[in-house]
Amino acid sequence: MNSDLAGDFEPPRASRAGVQKVAIVAAKLLVTGACFWYVSRQVDWRQTFSMISLLDWRWAALATLIGMLQVPLLGLRWRNIVDVLAPDDTAMTRMDMIAATAVGMFFAQVLPSVAGEGVRAWLLVRLGSNWRKAVTSVVIDRGIGVGLLIAFGLLILLLPSGLTALGGYRDLVLVVYGALIIAGALALVLASKIVPLLARWRYSRWMAILAVDVHRVLFGSKGPIILSIGCLIHALTIVAIWSVGRAQGFSLPLADAAVLFTVMIGVVLVPISIGGWGLRELAVVSLLIGYGIAPERALLFSVCYGLVLAVSSLPGAPVWLLYPFAPAEPLRREKQPLPLAQTRASGAASDIA
Numbered sequence: 001m002n003s004d005l006a007g008d009f010e011p012p013r014a015s016r017a018g019v020q021k022v023a024i025v026a027a028k029l030l031v032t033g034a035c036f037w038y039v040s041r042q043v044d045w046r047q048t049f050s051m052i053s054l055l056d057w058r059w060a061a062l063a064t065l066i067g068m069l070q071v072p073l074l075g076l077r078w079r080n081i082v083d084v085l086a087p088d089d090t091a092m093t094r095m096d097m098i099a100a101t102a103v104g105m106f107f108a109q110v111l112p113s114v115a116g117e118g119v120r121a122w123l124l125v126r127l128g129s130n131w132r133k134a135v136t137s138v139v140i141d142r143g144i145g146v147g148l149l150i151a152f153g154l155l156i157l158l159l160p161s162g163l164t165a166l167g168g169y170r171d172l173v174l175v176v177y178g179a180l181i182i183a184g185a186l187a188l189v190l191a192s193k194i195v196p197l198l199a200r201w202r203y204s205r206w207m208a209i210l211a212v213d214v215h216r217v218l219f220g221s222k223g224p225i226i227l228s229i230g231c232l233i234h235a236l237t238i239v240a241i242w243s244v245g246r247a248q249g250f251s252l253p254l255a256d257a258a259v260l261f262t263v264m265i266g267v268v269l270v271p272i273s274i275g276g277w278g279l280r281e282l283a284v285v286s287l288l289i290g291y292g293i294a295p296e297r298a299l300l301f302s303v304c305y306g307l308v309l310a311v312s313s314l315p316g317a318p319v320w321l322l323y324p325f326a327p328a329e330p331l332r333r334e335k336q337p338l339p340l341a342q343t344r345a346s347g348a349a350s351d352i353a
Contacts, residue, residue: 028274035278039285039299048296051248059247060304066240067312070233075101077229078141080222082124085140085213086133096127099323106316109275109309117142126325136213143214146269147184148230150177153262156255162291163259191215237261244305248297263287264305277306 075098082092100123108116117138124134154177157164164170187194191211198208217223241264242257252260267283268276281302288298 025274028272032273032278035273035282039278039281039295042285042289042295043299044296047294048300051296051300054249055304056247056249059243060308063240063243063247063305063308064311066236066243067308068315070236070312071102071105071315072098073229073233073236074105074141075099077144077226077233078120078137080226080229081141081144081217082129082133082137084217084220084222085137086129092124092127092129096325099319100124100127100325102313102316103320103323104316105313106320109313114271123325136210139210140214140217144217144226144230145233148227148234149262149265149269150180152231152234152258153177153266154181156258156262159255159258161253161255161259163256163287166259166263166287187211188215188218234261237265240308241305244301244308247304248301250297250301260284260287264302275306280306 076094078101079092079094079097082097100120103123104116104120106116107119121131121134121138124137125131129137154174157166157170157174157177166173191214195208195211198204198211217226238254238258238261241261242252242254245252245257245260263283264276264280267280270276270279273279281299284302285295285298288301289295
């Protein structure tokens with residue numbers, strides 16, 4: 001009886017997980033609100049609103065169009081990754097992958113970004129893949145995007161631009177980006193030695209399998225295509241930021257737009273606010289104030305770019321409602337027992353070498 005009472009009073013695991021998720025979202029909302037509150041102390045809101053009527057909406061429309069163009073590119077990059085990881089999943093077409101990407105981008109704007117990645121993996125499962133391949137492909141796709149962003153940022157901060165000083169933090173950012181790139185390169189080079197060590201333990205076996213999959217994607221025949229598409233996506237983002245600046249009458253050189261890209265996209269990757277809102281505005285206002293740009297114009301610039309991202313993701317809503325996410329034909333699946341997965345990770349070092 002006592003054990004039954006204890007069980008009644010013990011909170012279910014699902015409830016505890018729900019409370020943790022609510023607490024995380026609440027903390028992010030708090031950070032977003034605090035950032036906007038801090039920025040609001042430096043701006044005259046009436047002046048900010050008066051600048052809206054002066055926007056050149058043609059340039060804003062161009063930036064939005066560029067954002068929409070990135071969706072099929074992201075879908076194609078993801079499709080190539082899936083082709084490497086699951087070559088037998090022939091039922092998934094390029095259009096399926098682009099549609100799933102559009103839906104994921106939409107949910108990433110209205111929910112935390114990790115929710116958008118989860119939606120992408122779930123839709124891939126609905127299209128006929130299995131959960132391991134779906135999650136692995138999304139993780140690798142996300143990792144390639146972040147890795148290329150760091151590489152772009154390192155190169156951009158070496159360019160001659162008035163903004164590359166980053167308010168005095170340029171050297172620190174260069175050291176961090178350089179260290180991350182070196183660490184990633186060493187991990188790839190030493191993969192043949194790391195994988196057998198990780199495969200020995202049960203709890204690190206998944207890391208060994210992930211390392212093998214990353215090596216297959218980057219060094220396989222589709223690696224150059226995947227990396228080229230990723231570079232094109234980031235280049236288009238720089239052009240979109242430049243277009244938003246033109247909409248406000250900024251005569252931004254592309255080098256300055258590239259520096260703003262490094263700051264704005266890099267800050268969004270820090271998962272402590274809702275979709276990067278607030279944190280991005282704080283970073284942009286703090287950066288541009290040091291170069292003689294009024295905080296009102298800097299705030300409007302950052303908010304306009306955030307709205308461009310939001311509007312660019314809107315096509316994902318009707319796609320989510322109307323697109324039939326179902327495999328076109330039965331897939332040929334091979335069920336692998338758990339020991340085979342361990343054997344795959346253990347024997348992968350010879351494949352990498």
